Amino acid sequence: MGERSFGARAGPMSGPRSGRRPTIRDVAALAGVSVASVSNVLGGRDDQTSPATRQRIDAAIAELGFVPSPSARQLRGQGARSLGLIVHSLLNPSTVLFVRGAEHAALAHGHSLLLTDLDREAAATPAHLDALLVGKVDGVIVTSYTAPDVELAARLRQRGTPAVAITSGAPSADGVPAVGIDNETGMRAIVEHLIGLGHRRIAFVVHSRASLHSDARLAVFRREMRRHRLVLPDELVVAVDVAEIALTHDYDIQAGRTAAATLFALPERPTAIVAAYDMIAFGVIAQARVLGWEIPGDLAVTGFDDVPFASVSYPTLTTARVPMYQIGRAAVEMLLASLAGEVPLPSVFAPELVIRGSSAARASSAGG
Amino acid sequence: MGERSFGARAGPMSGPRSGRRPTIRDVAALAGVSVASVSNVLGGRDDQTSPATRQRIDAAIAELGFVPSPSARQLRGQGARSLGLIVHSLLNPSTVLFVRGAEHAALAHGHSLLLTDLDREAAATPAHLDALLVGKVDGVIVTSYTAPDVELAARLRQRGTPAVAITSGAPSADGVPAVGIDNETGMRAIVEHLIGLGHRRIAFVVHSRASLHSDARLAVFRREMRRHRLVLPDELVVAVDVAEIALTHDYDIQAGRTAAATLFALPERPTAIVAAYDMIAFGVIAQARVLGWEIPGDLAVTGFDDVPFASVSYPTLTTARVPMYQIGRAAVEMLLASLAGEVPLPSVFAPELVIRGSSAARASSAGG
């Protein structure tokens, strides 16, 4: 690795202190100007600097390989240029797509991302989160926005840290800027699709540690069933609590399996199962296969999200596509806007029904 | 926005400066001690503090809700208490497991994680990464460790930022502490499993933007085939380059599909396909299904990693289990150890063969 080390050319002229990271003072000394001038060009306020000086400073920066210290900047009142991102379950590719969108947008604006996955037992106490985030980030994006998340966002705002949330439907009026997912549109499309296929006995499966989005989807599901004059007995709404969290396993899939097992044991089985999101649907399908059911022949299954896997699984999954990548980008843009003092305009993303192999017309043999 | 601001109780006593985050000086004033004493108990150096004083300081901290400023700490020479994590493709659940392990270990030591996904077009220039990481983190964990990663780790170390890498096999002697994955053991088990099932014409599929681990697995595959006196024509080793990266799609799966299509067009088809890792195997399986092939009847497929999905896909996937969660934990422990000045002892994790539905005895009809 034949790279020149920092102190290598510390020859006759009194070079920068050897072995240390160069500071703005070293740059100023090398360029023969004051630190203030260097700071000016660093901060892009170069209307106060002559082209010649500017050039000498740039050269000095390049020669020393100078990188400004984020801590010093932040201490002085500049932003940290990093954003906190609090997500639930990175094992859901949908979440990853969101993170990826957020990351790309953040990178485009020169910010780093501080990721926190709330998916852990009891460790995610408010105090912990404070210790991790306070003073390290300029703002925070909170996904899901369950009740504890609301609390978290409120506490952050109280501490003066702007927060952006992902809400269901149009952003609420509580003052937190948010990008919304129109769960209503997506779920209505799913229910109408299944009813159009002739299904009447339709079940809903969700993880019991419900997110705002799952809640919203279930509410819409209930309403749509009623609107179509279909009965929805309690036993057809299954909320699974996977108590023991195996850190290396995907408990959304496990929840789907458990729920499916419950539903299949019913005297009157459903002909279609609506999962709150794709990962649960995959679990349902896997369990159905174990029990010897044909999909979509014996049972139609739908998801929500359209994770990349949904188009290559067997059978491929009928689902509502949520543009998580774009939502991630939008959330960061919104956070940066509100950091810049602007009032960001709310945005809502509508899912789009994607019909694939896991749903088909109701089997004639099923009881009803 | 009916939030109470900090200064709400700024009553008779001269409270902290209203509306601002409390500083160590506010705590000192409230407790009636010097800032130095507060700093001492904050830093755990409370052997220099009487229990009574300590208690008053703790009380003041609690009352003000004081959180020390990370920037100020870091500026003064303390660590940033955050670690950089550079990964490739978060859409691979295997990577997520790693991140999760790293995050849990980091949290346990009170550190935050700065995540960077290198999976992007050309934006991940060294300058960009420097801007994102230099001065923000105490150390960096570099996964995969391809050639550019080596460069990156070297540059980071030159700047005085410790780095830990994930290497293939035992950590190399180049001085970077590392936790290793014993790809050799895993791949040998896979090859022997397939040969034991009677397969002779076995193909290997990999993404062309190969990681060190893919490289190592292919090398072992080649060697094992030779050792068993089996021919391995060039056309049976397919490295797919998915040129256009769709940010919202999983190009590992796409690579698997493309490779499978190529292999199936061969005059003499393989009876088994060894994928460099699970996500590619899923693509291979999906494409096989599209072309009407039965798995494992017409074709055996194996993966590597054992992502959660491998046990619920159809068919379930034979693979080598890599304990990514533990590896993530180990990497963080190692980084923290080397930050503490200790010389961490290297560790290597050996994959374990998991036989599932995607592999079975060679079909008698296949040509050889």
Added chain:
DNA sequence: ACGGAGACCTGTAACGTTACAGACGCTATG
């Protein structure tokens, strides 16, 4: 020759923390 307006540049006080070098009371010892 003088004043004023720019254009360009500089010195320095913060920002919130920690490490260092003492200072201040005690008590025990000679």
Added chain:
DNA sequence: CATAGCGTCTGTAACGTTACAGGTCTCCGT
């Protein structure tokens, strides 16, 4: 009664940056 030793506590100089409040020129109009 001086002194040393010890247990606590404190004042303050950094750390690297930016914002502010000027300073010094040069040029131009009178």
